[in-house]
Amino acid sequence: MKIPFEQHTLENGLRVILAPDPAAPVVAVNLWYNVGSRNERPGRTGFAHLFEHMMFQGSEHVPEAAHFSFIEKAGGSLNGSTWLDRTNYFETLPAHYLELGLWLEADRLGWFLPALTQEKLDNQRDVVKNERLWRVDNQPYGDWDERLQALVYPETHPYHHSVIGSMADLDAASLEDVEQFFRTYYAPNNAVLTLCGELDPARALERVRAWFGDIPHGPAVPPIPGTTELPETLGGEVRERGTVAGALPRVYLAYRIPPYGSQDFYAAAVASQVLAWGKASLLYRGLVKERRAAQDVVAFAFPIVVGASMLVLWATARPGVGSARLEELLLEEVATLAAASDADVERAVRLMEARQLQELQRVDERADQLSMHATLFDDPDRINTELDRIRAVTTEDVRAFARRFLGADNRVLLTYDRPAA
């Protein structure tokens, strides 16, 4: 399957991708800004995400809370999200409401600052603190990603800290920070706008020009702070312990791997599926089914691009199986990846193909992937070649990846046990 699209760049630097898809009378409006938690400065962890919340608090022509109500009364859905490398904003609307989405997105890119108030910031700071409690502090194993990032990346690397950030840093965020962050990163030249769905590209482009064209080009975006170059591996084994109140111990295992976009990353992605996708995967078969040591197993590679990515695995212990024993068995099973069979790899590739095709049924997912490839690689057509890179991964690639990256010199073990009595 090939997803047709056209790409344009406005004079102010805004990249625009138009992907007509007449299958349903809907349109996805998807905007990626090339800024994420990796761009945060020391003492302001969590800020990119807090800022994302502020973008829904109104702009010069859009009153407070009106962004939501305009979309909802059009029968649309909307959200935004922040991750290490980027921040995205998106709405899916009935096709005849395309212009509404353009108006709202253009207004908060071009006219955000006049609507900013301390009261809104204080309110959203509390919302985000609750989000942190809900996701991290009041959930079993809730801080796993925060802890793994801190162990896989050195303090000087921008992935060392989590997207949600610390309560103290959220408290420290000021209106001046919001204004400065906006002026630094929220400019058309640091964004990609994708429209996907029932649309006429020529007319859509003309409307995009009308709404976005007079927003000025911003200053040059500063480089990502800190050290972005990393040694290929950790150079040792790192261990850390956490506690979980009542239930089952869990072992997390993380490896430093090449960044998303590199061909080695695709080997890692396929390896993660060989390891833990479905009942025929190595870890499920070995740990859950045959040795009955684990309640569940999970593995995935982070699609992140600065310096290095992570391959993360976890297994939850069955009652009666101690975390030390689980860890030992988990490492044994991971070691079998170095002898993965052709069938293991073929199975994983087919599953990834099928999943991608299923996801691309949705216009919002198509739009998001087009924006992603344009933002991260300056090449939206990678949406059409992504599966080729996955299919190009051979059994030998997976084995070589295991030998090179999954050894004792490149792993973090984070174990959650019950607190000592």
Place this chain on the structure above:
Amino acid sequence: MSKRRLTLHLTGAALTLFAGACAGGAGPRPSPPELPTDMPEHPPSPIALDRTMAPDPGPAPTFTAPAVRRFTLANELQVMVVEQHELPVVDVQLVVRAGAAADLPPAAGRAALMADLLDEGTRTMSALELADAVDFLGASLQVYPGWDATTVALHVLKPHLEAALLLLGQVATEPAFPAEEFQRKREQRLNAIRQELDDPRALANTAFAAVVYGDAHPYGAPLGGTASSVAALTLDGVRAFYRERFHPENATLVVAGDVMAAEITPLLERALGGWERAAAPATELPAAPRPAPTAIHIVDRPGAPQSELRVGLVGVPRTTEDYYALEVMNTVLGGAFTSRLNMRLREEKGWTYGAGSGFGYRLGPGPFQVATAVFTEVTDSTLTEIVRELRRIRDELVPEEELARARNYLALGYPRSFETTGGLAGNMAQLALYGLPADYHDRYVERILAVSAEDVWRVANAYLDPGRSAIVVAGDRARIEAGLRALRLGPVYVREPAAP
């Protein structure tokens, strides 16, 4: 890849929990036109653009649900086929009326365990052979337990449809229920229940259902059962449940995607034609208990930095005539981001990441509940606000603008639920499961748009009752109990979570 697992979204759980069936088509227009709907060839001058008002959308297209071809196989299995040729993919759902509502309390979790076991080996294939075969087709074959049905769901590329359907047929009609897999799966279920003791959301949900429905009604236990009920399940019991309920007359098969409705019958006969007919018993659901006067139940989580709140009572069956009015009412109250509960508790107060409400629609009267998680120190104040909103929607007519927003949210969003073959299949399965009329999807939009402020007022008074609601709070008792007692909403009880 796994970005969904990891990215932080602006809005989260409490809302998506309740993102119920929603809506499509021809709503009233929001604002007067400022822009011509047909643009000239040349770019307009900036003056033509009025940024101070939302642009006019132009006329809404009318929504017509995709056509369904219905027929029955020789063994009386009812089939619904919907063609959608955008991509070479097909979704199949076999919906069998064998749900958890039939698990009377001592057997809670039986349907879910049966669902776990269906794809753990068939007469001719081991669990691993089956998993391998499905994976090699690049297919997904899953079994989902529900309150009213167990669904065997297949997603597959068109070229592999036949092979995958044969596997689906084996799973549904020839499961082996191996003793070893039974032991393993039952233990996995027990472990999952044990894990929930650490999860404040699960603790609150489980306690809420138990308080509202008591211990004599299937809805009083989690769908997956309790530690004691699952421990008592036997392989014979699960097999018997399967034998009793898994018959073609008790099922509907939905096929949606890149197929030709006129040509698919022989294929379906090959996959499922050998399924033998037999009568299945009707599910007799005990009457739900009458809602008791409001009481607060604390599930103590010492040191918890946040309180998980649930407020609600016995709701209403899916088949109710009041469905449309209830959907609009709930959208105003807690079913959308701009609903009263979320705007008050999140956007005004900053006490939560999200607040919402919803009806659990089932064949029997499922629960209505408000759900949120808030800073520990505002636990009692949050309850005051929730009760205030429950009273307000009963006492005052919803203003027209707010009502129009809720109606349009449901109606104009409806076509989106037909976008994917999976969504299409799911929508059609609802028709069969709940006996909804054939024109249900076509008429949904007009019915939602016909809901008046008086309708909303009437159903709010009929189905919400702040004086007879169960309130469950999973949080730090030491820090919240005094404040909860001071509210004087009703007696305060401390609930022990079930032992692992």
